[in-house]
Amino acid sequence: MDLSEKILELKKEKNAVILAHYYVDEDVQKIADYIGDSFYLSKVATKVDADRIVFCGVEFMGESAKVLNPNKRVFMPDATADCPMAHMATVEEIEKVKAEYEDVAVVCYINSTAELKTYADVCVTSSNAVNIVRKLPNKNIFFIPDRNLGSYVAKQVPEKNIILNSGCCPRHVAIKEDMVIAAKKKYPDAKFAAHPECTEDVLAHADYVGSTSGIIDYVVKTDAKEFIIGTVDGVFAEIQKQAPGKKLYTVKPEQVCVNMKKVTLEKVLDVLENETNEVFVEKDLAEASMKPLEKMLALG
Ligand code: 13P
Ligand code: SF4
Numbered sequence: 653m654d655l656s657e658k659i660l661e662l663k664k665e666k667n668a669v670i671l672a673h674y675y676v677d678e679d680v681q682k683i684a685d686y687i688g689d690s691f692y693l694s695k696v697a698t699k700v701d702a703d704r705i706v707f708c709g710v711e712f713m714g715e716s717a718k719v720l721n722p723n724k725r726v727f728m729p730d731a732t733a734d735c736p737m738a739h740m741a742t743v744e745e746i747e748k749v750k751a752e753y754e755d756v757a758v759v760c761y762i763n764s765t766a767e768l769k770t771y772a773d774v775c776v777t778s779s780n781a782v783n784i785v786r787k788l789p790n791k792n793i794f795f796i797p798d799r800n801l802g803s804y805v806a807k808q809v810p811e812k813n814i815i816l817n818s819g820c821c822p823r824h825v826a827i828k829e830d831m832v833i834a835a836k837k838k839y840p841d842a843k844f845a846a847h848p849e850c851t852e853d854v855l856a857h858a859d860y861v862g863s864t865s866g867i868i869d870y871v872v873k874t875d876a877k878e879f880i881i882g883t884v885d886g887v888f889a890e891i892q893k894q895a896p897g898k899k900l901y902t903v904k905p906e907q908v909c910v911n912m913k914k915v916t917l918e919k920v921l922d923v924l925e926n927e928t929n930e931v932f933v934e935k936d937l938a939e940a941s942m943k944p945l946e947k948m949l950a951l952g
Contacts, residue, residue: 655917655921659683659920670686673688681890688865694717706729708920712763712766715765729914730914730919733912735821740817758794761796768796769944775945781801786808799816841876842876842901845862845883847883864883868887871891884912
């Protein structure tokens with residue numbers, strides 16, 4: 653029996669469900685019950701009917717799944733797989749902005765720690781941030797931690813005063829404008845689809861901007877045959893499954909999320925077998941961070 657077969661057998665035996673983000677390796681995506689972007693996975697996490705959730709992603713994803721499902725056991729294949737951006741805002745910064753503006757909503761990208769979420773009015777993901785910010789009654793929005801998603805939202809919702817934080821995704825900001833220009837020159841017939849975690853100058857060249865699921869849908873449904881992809885290349889697997897004829901190019905040679913890459917089949921099997929790396933979120937922290945997550949699910 654190979655690794656994947658062992659995982660599938662053990663998953664049944666333990667009544668576990670496997671969730672995977674599009675950025676994990678293709679072999680891991682293949683054994684997942686649900687693959688998706690952050691919003692889809694957080695919705696799925698509230699609906700699954702299993703005792704255990706194995707979350708193939710980074711820490712904030714497993715943590716959010718646990719917060720939304722306090723009675724289920726959630727496991728992470730690699731306990732060190734963390735998103736650096738999740739830590740790129742501080743309580744001091746939030747308190748300073750709140751003191752400065754009377755009418756301000758703190759909007760927290762789901763790529764954040766549970767502690768940061770407790771200071772938020774609502775959480776968002778890249779697929780619902782524009783809609784949710786538009787629906788908020790407040791004129792002033794403090795958007796944490798991603799300055800690039802924040803500035804993308806500010807452009808789409810000009811009626812709001814968006815106050816930006818300084819965080820960013822090290823993977824997406826490494827995609828530079830000159831690289832995009834060079835890729836477009838090399839592949840003149842290709843459309844360019846990018847994630848809103850890319851910088852504003854890069855997004856200015858995009859034919860489409862959206863979440864990982866949005867990018868996949870755009871490529872699959874658009875008539876063009878060639879696409880330059882401005883996000884982590886883990887999305888290629890799903891595109892190739894749905895539209896095998898499309899030619900896909902990265903902007904630069906390495907477009908990987910090193911933390912998502914830590915998730916392997918061996919580690920998935922290990923957490924199923926030995927029940928290691930269980931996610932625990934302290935009760936008060938869980939209750940306080942659940943509120944903005946639930947508000948996101950209600951508004952999104
Ligand atoms: P999505 O919500 O688009 O899947 O993005 C998650 C992420 O971490 C992007 O870097
Ligand atoms: Fe975090 Fe960037 Fe990896 Fe997404 S790609 S999980 S934002 S480090």
